[in-house]
Structures are given as structure tokens and as C-alpha cells.
Amino acid sequence: MNTAYQYILLRFVPDSLAGECLNVGVFMFQKRNNWFRAKISSRLGRITRIYHEVNLDEIRMVGKALERYANGLSKHWEEKQPAFDISSGLESFIYQVYPKNNNHLQWSEISAFLGEEDAEEEFEKLYERVIGKFEAEPAVNKSLEAEKAARKPYFPLFDELGITRKLRPYEIPVLHTKVKFEHAWKNGVWHAYEELPMTLIRKESAQDRINNWVGKIKLLTHEHTEMKIHFLTPERASADLLELAQIQLSGRINGMEISIVTPNEAAAFAQRVKQEMEESENAG
Numbered sequence: 001m002n003t004a005y006q007y008i009l010l011r012f013v014p015d016s017l018a019g020e021c022l023n024v025g026v027f028m029f030q031k032r033n034n035w036f037r038a039k040i041s042s043r044l045g046r047i048t049r050i051y052h053e054v055n056l057d058e059i060r061m062v063g064k065a066l067e068r069y070a071n072g073l074s075k076h077w078e079e080k081q082p083a084f085d086i087s088s089g090l091e092s093f094i095y096q097v098y099p100k101n102n103n104h105l106q107w108s109e110i111s112a113f114l115g116e117e118d119a120e121e122e123f124e125k126l127y128e129r130v131i132g133k134f135e136a137e138p139a140v141n142k143s144l145e146a147e148k149a150a151r152k153p154y155f156p157l158f159d160e161l162g163i164t165r166k167l168r169p170y171e172i173p174v175l176h177t178k179v180k181f182e183h184a185w186k187n188g189v190w191h192a193y194e195e196l197p198m199t200l201i202r203k204e205s206a207q208d209r210i211n212n213w214v215g216k217i218k219l220l221t222h223e224h225t226e227m228k229i230h231f232l233t234p235e236r237a238s239a240d241l242l243e244l245a246q247i248q249l250s251g252r253i254n255g256m257e258i259s260i261v262t263p264n265e266a267a268a269f270a271q272r273v274k275q276e277m278e279e280s281e282n283a284g
Contacts, residue, residue: 002114005030006090007126009108010040010066012059014051016102022047023134024105025063026127027070027097029090030119034077037123038070043135045142045202054104057238062105066098073097143205146197150234153263154193157270166277167193174219181229187280189226191273196245196260198237206241214248217256226255235263 010025024047025040040063044056073082084093090110100107115122158164170184170192181192194213198206213231220227231249233242242262250260261269 002116003030003032003119003122004112005115005119005122006110006112008090008094008110009130010063010098011106011108012044012047012054012104013106014054014104016106021106022050023108023130024059025067026123026130027090027094028119028123028126029086029094031086031089033119034082034086035119036070036074036077037120038067038074039123039127039131040064040067041131041135043202045200046134048200057240059104070097142201143197146200146206146234147195149199150195150197150232153235153266154232154261154270157266158273161270161274163270163273163277172220172223172225174223174225177219179216179220185277187276189228191228191230191276193230193232193273196231196233196249198241198245199234203238203241207244210241210245210248217249217253217258220256221254224255228257228259230259230261230269232261233263237262 005028007026007028009023010027011021012024013021024044025038027036027038029036042060042064044059047054047059048056073084076082082093084096086092094107094110098105098107117125155164158167164183166185167183168185170181170186170190171178172180181190181194183194184190184192196213197209217229231245233245242260245260250258252258
């Protein structure tokens with residue numbers, strides 16, 4: 001038996017006058033059973049690939065708050081009569097969930113269709129059609145692009161100050177593997193400068209990079225390696241990722257001195273590295 005559904009899309013609109021938009025969420029309603037679901041994407045990297053200055057954390061925060069609220073209503077309606085007047089369908093209450101506005105997140109027009117499958121299945125099919133199939137990372141190597149973004153605030157300064165030509169890869173054998181640093185030099189102890197990608201890739205991928213380095217550093221503690229490791233973070237890195245990196249990848253651990261460097265420190269940091277290299281050369 002065919003069942004009538006109504007749905008509305010939540011869209012990211014960078015400029016209302018331009019009319020451009022990207023779908024970020026779906027809200028669907030089945031009047032017969034007072035069934036209501038919401039799902040908002042957390043994989044919003046395609047927004048910043050087009051609109052580079054957008055604060056994704058703010059969009060995710062608003063979107064997830066709306067999703068929790070809408071699905072909380074749905075769960076409540078399974079047990080009690082809806083507090084909203086839903087006699088005319090989705091339009092009668094959706095703008096109370098989130099009003100019409102001219103902010104970056106805006107509603108589409110309300111649409112309807114007849115479905116033959118279970119409501120949850122129809123909802124997942126709709127989400128995949130309008131949002132899910134666009135969430136995948138593009139075929140290009142986003143990891144490489146993210147590393148370049150983390151390198152950008154620092155290495156032009158390194159080049160200018162003659163630092164880059166003095167750096168080389170350095171590998172440390174440990175247990176049954178090796179820990180490799182791409183940009184290192186030695187002054188009594190080894191100094192290493194590693195990009196820590198936090199933009200252009202999914203948040204989960206950035207967290208994985210941090211965790212991967214945590215694992216490598218734990219391996220190095222078995223060798224009681226003396227090093228100074230500096231992790232270079234990119235512009236527009238989210239505050240929560242920076243905080244995570246500071247907590248897990250900074251401090252002194254068994255002879256290793258580990259720090260997080262941010263773009264606003266880049267100039268002073270590059271000058272300090274140059275001075276250390278010059279002092280090392282003069283001492284030699």
C-alpha cells in the first residue's frame with residue numbers, strides 16, 4: 001500500500017541573493033502515524049572545498065542541535081499526542097522547529113511523494129539520494145592536500161630563511177617497525193617538524209592522524225629517544241582538534257620534547273629555528 005510522505009531539506013546557503021545552496025539535512029513526516037525523522041550530515045567538507053572561509057564547526061553545532069530536537073519530538077510523539085498542531089502536515093510545525101530565516105542554514109520548499117516501503121527505509125533512501133551520495137571524499141588525494149595546507153604557514157618562511165635545505169628525512173628503528181620524520185636536523189638531539197593535517201579532510205581523519213602520532217610516540221618511548229618534535233597545524237583548524245592535539249601531543253615524554261605550533265606563531269617559530277641552526281653551526 002502506498003503511503004504519503006512529506007519532506008523538507010535543510011540547505012547551506014552562502015549568499016541568499018546568489019541563490020546557491022548545498023543540501024545538508026533531511027526532515028521527513030508521515031502524517032498517518034505522526035512519524036517524523038531528521039538527519040543532518042556531519043560530513044561537510046564539500047562546503048569548504050567551494051566556500052573556503054566557512055566555519056563548519058558552527059554549522060555542525062546548529063545542525064546537530066536541530067537533529068536532536070526534531071528526533072526528540074518524534075520519540076515523544078510515539079507515546080503522546082503531538083503538542084504542535086499537525087493537521088495540515090509538515091508545514092504546520094516545521095517552522096516552529098527552526099524558523100525561516102536568511103542565515104546560512106535555510107529551508108527548501110516542502111515536497112511530497114508516495115512510498116511503498118517501511119518509513120525508515122524510505123527515509124534512508126531519500127537521505128542517500130539528496131545528501132549521502134555526495135558525502136564521499138573526492139577521488140583526489142585529500143590527505144596530500146591537507147598536508148600541504150598544514151605546511152603552508154611555515155615552509156615559505158623556512159625557505160626564505162634557508163632552513164628547508166638543511167632538513168632531511170630521519171628514520172628511527174623501533175621494535176619491528178620504523179618511525180619516520182620527513183623534515184629533521186640534528187643539534188645534539190634531533191629536531192623534527194611534522195605537518196598535522198586538520199583541514200580539507202574529515203574531522204574523523206584528522207583525529208586519526210593525531211592518534212597515529214600518539215601511537216608512534218609511545219613506540220619511541222621504548223627506545224628512550226631524545227628528540228624535539230614540533231607539530232605544525234594549519235590555518236582555520238577547529239578549536240576542538242587543536243585542543244585534542246595539545247592534550248595528546250605536547251609536553252615532555254621520556255626525553256622527548258613535543259610541541260604544537262599554530263600559524264600565528266609561524267614567524268617567531270621560524271626565526272627561532274634559524275637561530276638554533278646558526279648557533280649549532282657556530283659551535284661546530
